[in-house]
Amino acid sequence: MIKSRNTNQKSLILEAIKHLDHPTCDEIYLEVQKLNPKIGRATVFRNVKALTDKGILTKIIMPQGALRYDISIQNHSHFVCNKCGKIYDMSYLPNIDLPASTNFAIEDYKLIFTGVCKECQKKER
Numbered sequence: 001m002i003k004s005r006n007t008n009q010k011s012l013i014l015e016a017i018k019h020l021d022h023p024t025c026d027e028i029y030l031e032v033q034k035l036n037p038k039i040g041r042a043t044v045f046r047n048v049k050a051l052t053d054k055g056i057l058t059k060i061i062m063p064q065g066a067l068r069y070d071i072s073i074q075n076h077s078h079f080v081c082n083k084c085g086k087i088y089d090m091s092y093l094p095n096i097d098l099p100a101s102t103n104f105a106i107e108d109y110k111l112i113f114t115g116v117c118k119e120c121q122k123k124e125r
């Protein structure tokens, strides 16, 4: 019984993230509230963390240090605009040649490109 309720909470969170554009945890919570007002903030935060730990969600650490979330999709990186702060998905992923042996058991890496997005470039002209 408890298990199916948890599954439902997780699917609501995934649903909320699909509606939003790389939301913060608070934005996810506000969206989940619209779908089911009974779910509390702590529950949403706990589930977001659990989904991130499982690799279903990706944590994006913004240049200013804020955390945003995305549903994990292979082969995409992010671009953050320095002018408007919007996050864009980029299909471009450079090849990074990791050294054959390091002292680290590398599992993953995150790339965020920063610059000026197309919309803001238009405004500047």
Ligand SMILES: [Zn+2]
Binding pocket: 081, 082, 083, 084, 085, 086, 116, 117, 118, 119, 120
């Ligand atoms: Zn911009």
Ligand SMILES: [Zn+2]
Binding pocket: 022, 070, 076, 077, 078, 088, 089
């Ligand atoms: Zn993304």
